[in-house]
Amino acid sequence: MLISLQSLSKLHQQKPNKVLFKEFSKETTVKDFAKRVEAYRLKHHDTKKNIGLFGNNDINFAAADCGLSFTENNLVPIPRFFKDELIKKIISDAQIDYIYTDEENFSRIKNLFHNTVNYLQPAQTSFIPVQSGIHRRIIYTSGTTGTPKGVIQTEQQINFIIKNLTETLSVSEADRYLSILPISTLLEQIASIHCVIFNGAQTIFNPDFSKDIFIKPQNIFSHIHNYKPSMTCLTPLLLENFINQLDKNLDLKFLKAITIGGSKTSKEILIAADRLNLPVYEGYGLSETCSVVSLNCKNTKRFGSVGKPLPGIEVNIENDEVVVSSPSIMEGYCNSKPHVGKIYTGDIGSVDSDGFLYIHGRKDDVIALNNGRNVDPNWLESMISEKIKTNAYSFLNQKGQHCMVLAVNDKALGKQLRNKLKSILPDYAYPEKIYFRNPKEIPKEFFLNINGKIDRKKIAEIFLNQQ
Template sequence: MPSAGARPLPSLDVFQRLGNWARDKRDGLALDDGFEELTFSKLAQRVAGLAQKVAPLPNVLGVYVPGGAAFTIADLALSFAGKTFVPLPPFFSAQQLAHIVRDCGMGAVLTTPGWKSKAEGFGLPVELIVDEEAAYDADAAHAGGRVIYTSGSTGAPKGVRLGTKQLNASAQGLLAASKAGPSDRYLSVLPQALLLEQVAGIHVPLLAGAPVYLAAGAVQAAAMGDPVPLIARAKHVQPTATVLVPDLLRAWVGGLAATRTMAPSSLRFVAVGGAPVPPKLCDAAWSLGIPVHEGYGLSECCSVVAVNRPENSVNGTAGQPLDGIKVTIENGEIVVEGPTVMDGYLNGPDPQGRFATGDLGTLDAKGNLVVLGRKDNLIVLSNGRNLSPEWIEGMILADPMIARAVIVGHGQSHPTAVLTPSSAGRDWFTKASGDDIAGRLAGLTAQAPVYAQPSSAIVVAEADLVAKGLLTGNGRVMRQAVASMVLG
């Protein structure tokens, strides 16, 4: 806290913008979550009302909601009140959530009336997010912070400390890179507990003065092989922009292709990150009217580090860094410097604006970032060749019949592919012979050098991955556990 008489720390840029929009576009739509619509003036009043309610509460507050307007209001209100905002992702396991509550010293949990009984399970005081309203004064905003927990594939989640500096730099950088403006209509698809969606789906649209439309339930449906809710919401909203992960893009592309329809012609910018985008998937998306712009980021750098721009998108790269961010490659590893770098892990040292990501990559002649995979995922074959498994997995995942692909083979002569069929591919894989699967795999990886092509494949159903404990709480494959299962 600043000492008496010290100049107050700056608050988030969105608070001044929200005040401006509440005055100049007071009846303009700010948020539609499928259940209620909030104008800019109503959103401002709800933020001010909740900020007043949480003011006397402990500094570190958790938010445990399914998403929607309640999450947006809580995100802004806790920062406005100068609190430390800690999202509790509903897709985390009970063990992971309990760890977060203990690790950050959480003092209370905010939730909605429908989730009150769930929130009480954390053993902390529970406050409800209802319809509190108050007069909004942007100049009354404080400098809050947030702790974002990364799931990882092993071990307990780590808390990433972020403040006003990181949030402002990230949101302003993405605003400029995406050329967002008041005429945009943002479709929010990813879970709001993800930092990427907080930046791209709350802060950037507010800076731009653009309305946000939530696609409630689209992620869960797509994960179950049903892209219809996503397609229907996009058709209804006619969005101009959205942010996806490759799995959601794959589901959207598959659904459009199956119904021989096109994406809304209103789309101008669809950022895709979180994992590499297979070139074939990218090409298919563009052919169906989805203007894919691949990006790269991580929570430790306040989400987006680099992204392709609408006027200069280079397939197969993550584009150029956001304004104010410097990316270098040191011994093959991506290193990020700039104002978006975290203040450190919880209870850890401050990296002083410089973070070695643990990701392997290169920069092309024009400064576009090419991400090769995780440094600690690197496979060394028995012939001494190094192989980034994500490279081959990306080729395989271009096939809509395959939902998951994990390449293993450390110390082996050739890699092995562990495949999980998609809903569209279950029947084919059930009937296919070993030669059929080998042939399909060979075709998908034909452009890879011979040493990198899988010599064998193991098919594991999604239900078996769950039963064998091979997935994290938020559905990521545990690579080392899969490798141990296959290689012993």
């Protein structure tokens, strides 16, 4: 059983009137939440199906998640930011039998899958916290390749991460977590639902804000300052927006931890956060390792690293690649053989003498140049950001030419930037073509995928016909 569900049972007995979730002005107590959870446990306790959840960050999703986690049904959270064709592939790949959703998303999903139903109403019977089998959930990792993989995680791996995050971040019942990142991601499920329940803390939901967080510009600083959470989780891009919007005259002492993940955070942003005394802790993980491998924290932090591996997790570097051994490693991929042994992450990294992990890029990001040299674009982009203070994006065009896009408000400064590039880049890594973009006309977000990572394929398509 998930340890969060064990905690829910204790809370139901000892603190039934404690407010566990807030959504807009509505408060949901442990007792009320347990009734919502019981509706799903009662309906599905004797079935073994693959059940999808498609919805916003809200109490309905949390209740369905917990209720189905009491059963032997496989839970499949479906990312609402995926395109319809990709969602169809997930439904087929996971062999989904039901999908629960809300009124807002019902028509969209019903058009894709006939057996779509609305979230259940709270049960009228008593809460009976009985586990009917081993809980599993299938997490779909990425929507950028057209072939998302379903990662199978069980209660064993999830419990390991819940305990580790609780200890590493000193989570307590006094904490208030603000849910911002998509709840279809495993990390947000663990953080906003299971860590909170396990510690008897509280989660704040605002589905109107979080549902389009990567699509529509939002004032994230005002959002955080308004709700005054002690903890939240952001991507590097959202942290950058938060810092740019920050009002230095307002008190932020309520913040205990802003954890950062999803992609590498630039030194420039980390320096800005440090100068503002923000409790920013960068971490690293992947769905195959139940979302978290390493994390900086208040007492164990090193600038530029992604922290030390969590207790019980071993990280080694083999041929520059980060390799992980851990109790949190997935059971396997959906429709594939069970996974055995360590995980080769595909990330290029290093570990210093004190055990801090550093991520330098992706093995599959490495660009093979026409001159026969291989170069990591992440290295080039970080160097340019640090020394020239501008955003740069490297990619190969259809002719195999090394191209680079630079952010510049005035194209007249282009020649000056070209000269600066020549002074800092090795000759072999200097781009064959350079494009300029005005950040006001084409914002940084335009070049990123939904996970906040640079989408080089998309960039190549954008500049395909430009000279």
